[in-house]
Amino acid sequence: MSDNLLDILKDQADISEQELMQYLKGNLTPEERHEVEKRLAASDMLADAEEGLSQLKNKENVHTVVTDLNKQLYEQLQKRRHKSKYPVIPNQSLLIITTFLILVLIVIAFVVIYKMQNG
Amino acid sequence: MHTLHSTIPDTELLNHYNTDGDSKWLGILLQRYTLLLFGVCMKYLKNEEEAKDAVQQVFEKSIKELGKYKVDYFKSWIYMVAKNHCLMKLRDKGKLPKEITERMMATPAEENNYAEHIEKDELLERLSNSLHELIPEQRLCIEQFYLHKKSYVAIADETGYTLMQVKSYIQNGKRNLRMLLLKQINHER
Numbered sequence A: 001m002s003d004n005l006l007d008i009l010k011d012q013a014d015i016s017e018q019e020l021m022q023y024l025k026g027n028l029t030p031e032e033r034h035e036v037e038k039r040l041a042a043s044d045m046l047a048d049a050e051e052g053l054s055q056l057k058n059k060e061n062v063h064t065v066v067t068d069l070n071k072q073l074y075e076q077l078q079k080r081r082h083k084s085k086y087p088v089i090p091n092q093s094l095l096i097i098t099t100f101l102i103l104v105l106i107v108i109a110f111v112v113i114y115k116m117q118n119g
Numbered sequence B: 001m002h003t004l005h006s007t008i009p010d011t012e013l014l015n016h017y018n019t020d021g022d023s024k025w026l027g028i029l030l031q032r033y034t035l036l037l038f039g040v041c042m043k044y045l046k047n048e049e050e051a052k053d054a055v056q057q058v059f060e061k062s063i064k065e066l067g068k069y070k071v072d073y074f075k076s077w078i079y080m081v082a083k084n085h086c087l088m089k090l091r092d093k094g095k096l097p098k099e100i101t102e103r104m105m106a107t108p109a110e111e112n113n114y115a116e117h118i119e120k121d122e123l124l125e126r127l128s129n130s131l132h133e134l135i136p137e138q139r140l141c142i143e144q145f146y147l148h149k150k151s152y153v154a155i156a157d158e159t160g161y162t163l164m165q166v167k168s169y170i171q172n173g174k175r176n177l178r179m180l181l182l183k184q185i186n187h188e189r
Helices: A005-008 A019-022 A030-042 A044-052 A058-084 A092-117 B012-020 B021-033 B035-045 B048-066 B074-092 B098-104 B120-131 B136-147 B154-161 B163-188
Strands: none
Touching: A005 B120, A005 B136, A019 A030, A019 A044, A019 A058, A030 A044, A030 B136, A030 B154, A030 B163, A044 B035, A044 B074, A044 B163, A058 B035, A058 B048, A092 B136, B012 B074, B021 B048, B035 B048, B035 B074, B035 B098, B048 B074, B074 B098, B120 B136, B120 B163, B136 B154, B136 B163, B154 B163
16 A cells, blocks of 8 residues: 555645645646645645635736735734834823822811811 | 745744744734635635635734734644634624534644554555545545545546535545544554
């Protein structure tokens, strides 16, 4: 029995974007197709991705889609960097007013208790 | 940026991110999977615009989650995040019954290192014996694909099955073979 059968047990595989796109466009020889398909069969993620991408009507457009998504990702990450660089400061005036009111209440309570105790 | 760091493994990029918190590492890592994530989302959502939105949301979720806990197998993790996201979307639209979503959203089974338990020759023998336990369609497609190195299209042409059937027979046959093997190993323990 051929050692090739052991490939059934493989559950990890990688493929380059270029190889996958060449496969989807049908630009590979039968041997190359089989090699790519062996890797697709070894990874659920690759198999799902291939199935999804093969549904696209305009496969030439994929590169633009990926570039746009990467650009948006870059912007998301830039926003995150900006946020961590300038953390949100709580409203300071609200904090000051609250502290002041608590202090006033403490003083009033102290005066009331003092007067009650000393008649 | 992408080309410069293309040789750095995923785990190393994650380690860099966990050490210095610089989101540039996340950018390099996530960009590696943009095309695959778009493909996965297309498979489930079947709409280009929705798939693009889904990829963006998966990126957003990953950026939020990755700093919180350790991820050992990034590829499997991001795949599950994307798949679950799409299935939830389908469920919200009423296109998928709840029980199916939950079953499909289950975490993938742990990888099995069969080689740890059995010698290569014995493994081959067991695999070839188990082949006979598969249904004829699965056995035929598995043999043509793995033993005769035929492509999906060539198998479809020879057998008269559709391309989707060939893929499905191979995937399901493969899964069944692994289950049969695992059952044997567990039985012997």
